[in-house]
Amino acid sequence: MRVADGVLASHPIITAVPFFVPTFIVVAVIVFVVWRDRRRGDDDPPGGP
Template identity: 75%
Template sequence: MTATADLVLASHPIITAVPFFVPTFAVVAVVAVIVYRDRRRNPGEDDDQDP
């Protein structure tokens, strides 16, 4: 076997899919932080309650 035949860059489909999922997880994390901060800022105010 030659050196090029032994070189395996991605042996599993998950390894090739990681570059597509990392930005998605980053966007979800940013949205989750924004929602968390927004809920912590106004803990006593609820828009669903009727007076």
């Protein structure tokens, strides 16, 4: 039992990293592009997705 607890504790959510971090990075890049565009353009009428 103690051994099993050790395995659980030593493997945090990191095990799921390859499953979602790439997606999050792509989304973050797109959000960054949108944010940069919105910040730059005061002349543009507001609106968006």
